[in-house]
Amino acid sequence: MKDKLTIALDCMGADGAPMVEIEGAALARIRYPKARFLLFGRAERIRPLLDGHPALVACSEIIDTDQVISMEDKPSQAVRRGRDSSMGRAIAAVRDGQADVAVSAGNTGALMGLAKIMLRTMPGIARPALASLIPTYRGESVMLDLGANIDCDADNLVEFAIMGAAFARSVLGLQEPSIGLLNVGVEDLKGNETVKEAAERLRATRLPMRFVGFAEGDQIPFGKLDVFVCDGFTGNIALKTLEGTARFISRLIGDAFRSSLMARLGYLICRRGIQQLKLHLDPNRHNGAVMLGLNGLVVKSHGSADGEGFATAIGVAVDMARHELVQQIASDIEGLTETGGNGRQAVAR
């Protein structure tokens, strides 16, 4: 396992940039004392914040970049003009072997576009996917694709499953993660041809994962499986529905506690339990979506993350880099070709 890591941080992406990134890096340094940080962004803004964390100064380097990609920039603009931005330079550091992984809280579309064009897709993978950790009743599960691929065929889903499994092994530390394809029912006959074909191929694979077949939407929040696989259209809508429902109920809980004087009093008494609940659902504690299937590792933090949240995203980056996820996926994809039979079709195009 690789331990001395170099992490490239786009320090200009978060809503609260660059403070959020520097505070996140300071927290991450305590957790990963052997890590080095390359801080990309406006030096005159980063320097004074960094000086507040002497221990971080010792293991960091600021790379001054003038350009910044904004949330309003279109992916096409970013791809054309963004290579010299803090985001583009952080990705370039991964591409050129100066860093093991890049983390950015900036514009998702721009990050995906730049990462795809600068790092390129791995051999054997047709399309990279966006994966994320989801808070569940059991802890955390992995879900992909979350919107990078709107139309998917069975080959894509098979590759997503393999990449999701490798991600779960490294980030969740599971030996043999359980994996299912999201569908309208768990019976073999349910669903469209794409998921049925993907299920058939996944059943034939011999890889360190336990493919259980189909999964339904309500199994996601209960964490019934370690990895939920679907096309990017369904995954994006399901994830946003899940996040929206969590926010909606949090708001209802807030309303309930404000509904009367007695309720306010009740809240004061049981607030520790409620705070634990909030903590469990806190997006900052489940931060870090990843682009899987590229020749290099890139992590996307929520734009609204605070320092703690950005540190969580750095943690995901560290786990991926330590486990050399790109190599893991490459060898899994190779293993898939070797199983022959149906499995072969997934990469033989």
Add this chain to the structure above:
Amino acid sequence: MKDKLTIALDCMGADGAPMVEIEGAALARIRYPKARFLLFGRAERIRPLLDGHPALVACSEIIDTDQVISMEDKPSQAVRRGRDSSMGRAIAAVRDGQADVAVSAGNTGALMGLAKIMLRTMPGIARPALASLIPTYRGESVMLDLGANIDCDADNLVEFAIMGAAFARSVLGLQEPSIGLLNVGVEDLKGNETVKEAAERLRATRLPMRFVGFAEGDQIPFGKLDVFVCDGFTGNIALKTLEGTARFISRLIGDAFRSSLMARLGYLICRRGIQQLKLHLDPNRHNGAVMLGLNGLVVKSHGSADGEGFATAIGVAVDMARHELVQQIASDIEGLTETGGNGRQAVAR
């Protein structure tokens, strides 16, 4: 508006059948004093329960049926052999004009299969859809399709939108419901060709609805729109994710209140607020999925509904029948053809 309604009830479908159905009918009779009820099922089990509600006896008729469709029956079996079951006879009553609407808490697949074959699809509608009311922060929204159609084209989505709008007008009492197509983003360029084409056609329609374009998953729980339209694959997964997330968080709340003696005390003090929250999310209060696009009205209650929940489903049935939803949809579809242009394609096949 039609007021003297006859409602056909499959009394053998709920987990707690036939008690749930009879209690539901007794509650519905109070709410809709002019309604008549046809009670299909095993007379020897229904009679003693019915006798406990003298006012209901006066406006009900028991039709003894021997056969019952179980939750284990496959839709194909139900379609072949289920016509003489309590479910099949209730649907037949609608088909033959003896009842205005049928309600069943039985096997969903069997109900959809039987309803489709016995009532047939309306002229101008290619495929019937399953719609439901969703509890939201604002109240309730309509969502369809929820799984009746796995693969959908733009024509299907346009028809779903029209049927969903008619449903929202009658059941939610809205003059001009707001409607959106679920997508991975709200911008025009987002999504697959199917949703883009459907959006283009819906923009060209002149019907009593306000088409807003695309909607994202997190807008569902917040009730940002009155009607959310999508294919049955996405809709089924999104709805189950929403329901699962609500159950998951309810469980976390329960855990939080049981986490310490203080938390239990707090719960006692603020339980009224929490009970309001539970009531807001209570599936019994948002019960009644409907099959839209058939030559007759059929409502599906949750199998686990209690009498109150079944009465809610009867309420949905009453609203639909009162507003003569089948005729409404028929005239909207006709209106669509008259607008010409892109709108025409939706029905000219």
